[in-house]
Amino acid sequence: MKCVICHGEVIKVMDVREKVVIGNDVVYVPIKVPVCKTCGERYYDRRTMQFLEEVERKLNKTQAGLKEVGKVLMYEEKG
Numbered sequence: 001m002k003c004v005i006c007h008g009e010v011i012k013v014m015d016v017r018e019k020v021v022i023g024n025d026v027v028y029v030p031i032k033v034p035v036c037k038t039c040g041e042r043y044y045d046r047r048t049m050q051f052l053e054e055v056e057r058k059l060n061k062t063q064a065g066l067k068e069v070g071k072v073l074m075y076e077e078k079g
């Protein structure tokens with residue numbers, strides 16, 4: 001398998017944190033996906049996409065299973 005973006009040949013399945021945005025909150029969802037070692041492009045299969053959609057649907061209803069690991073902040077230029 002070659003990377004469609006950079007044509008790199010090193011693509012490895014890695015543990016990554018996928019960001020799911022729920023309102024103003026960002027939730028990291030740990031998943032395993034093939035990642036291009038050269039450019040960082042992630043290759044999601046159908047099952048992973050469905051899993052992420054499922055998690056997003058669930059999180060829109062309940063916060064169960066979440067723990068706070070950081071904050072999401074916004075910078076506002078003054079003056």
Ligand SMILES: [Zn+2]
Nearest residue numbers: 003006036039
């Ligand atoms: Zn690549």
